[in-house]
Amino acid sequence: MQAQVLNTVRGLSRRQSWVVMFIGPWFAAAVRGDPLTPISIQVQLALPWPLAHSPQGFWVSEKFDGVRAVWDGQVLRFRSGRVIAAPAWFLSALPRIPLDGELWMGRGAFDRLSGVVRQIEPDDEAWRTVKYLVFDAPGHAAPFAQRVAFVQSILAQVQQPWLMPVAQREVKDARALQAFLQETVRQGGEGLMLHRADALWRPGRTDALYKLKPEPDEEALVVGHQQGKGRLAGMTGALLLQMPSGQRFALGAGLSDALRRKPPPLGAWVTYRYRERTPSGLPRFASFLRVREAE
Numbered sequence: 001m002q003a004q005v006l007n008t009v010r011g012l013s014r015r016q017s018w019v020v021m022f023i024g025p026w027f028a029a030a031v032r033g034d035p036l037t038p039i040s041i042q043v044q045l046a047l048p049w050p051l052a053h054s055p056q057g058f059w060v061s062e063k064f065d066g067v068r069a070v071w072d073g074q075v076l077r078f079r080s081g082r083v084i085a086a087p088a089w090f091l092s093a094l095p096r097i098p099l100d101g102e103l104w105m106g107r108g109a110f111d112r113l114s115g116v117v118r119q120i121e122p123d124d125e126a127w128r129t130v131k132y133l134v135f136d137a138p139g140h141a142a143p144f145a146q147r148v149a150f151v152q153s154i155l156a157q158v159q160q161p162w163l164m165p166v167a168q169r170e171v172k173d174a175r176a177l178q179a180f181l182q183e184t185v186r187q188g189g190e191g192l193m194l195h196r197a198d199a200l201w202r203p204g205r206t207d208a209l210y211k212l213k214p215e216p217d218e219e220a221l222v223v224g225h226q227q228g229k230g231r232l233a234g235m236t237g238a239l240l241l242q243m244p245s246g247q248r249f250a251l252g253a254g255l256s257d258a259l260r261r262k263p264p265p266l267g268a269w270v271t272y273r274y275r276e277r278t279p280s281g282l283p284r285f286a287s288f289l290r291v292r293e294a295e
Contacts, residue, residue, distance in 0.1 A: 042203035066102030254288030
């Protein structure tokens, strides 16, 4: 393991080498073993933004409707740890330091993007339209504001038009934050992300990172399929989902006929939108958004 890290460090500039030496357990877990084997990786996950909070002290960026992609300096992976089969020219241009970001093809293009990046054999021409929007450097032991500057500096050296740092801005108050959200959504964006400027990187759901959308979304585990009736006879009428809290509910709204004929399998994770929660914590007016099991 030490030899792997030292070989990586020798191929970097002095500044990049300093960063790799401080990567610690996150990087060690990422490079251990066969790089093509799916592994368990740690990512930072967002909490819903409490509307009463002030955005002061946070960096705010657009929430891109893309596919999460984590680069450990050697291998590009989905959030699940499964390897992304990107073209060699794409991977060889990435700096040999950990990055976290979104593969993106533009607003409203998630389905097309998903089809491209999940192919076992990469479609070189299609990948030419994919951008890697980087919002963090997980191994950099510094507050988020400094990690932003670090990412901008590193990617500027690479000089690839498809490899871009996510634009961050400061917002002075809750009113300005809502105005930014409305303008982003009006232009076709999904919502906003808020990173606490002084926070160090740490995995899991954390108060260092929030998401703000017109309608919040969450993920739940598929634990059953309910049979449809009437027009939906012979198809899935609703998915039985289990929330991280252990609570279960049926989700039928938003399912296409194609998904009803071939529903997400048991054990898949799906994302759903909702407007509010009941006193017991269940989502009201929930609607299916997408499947996450293939990542």
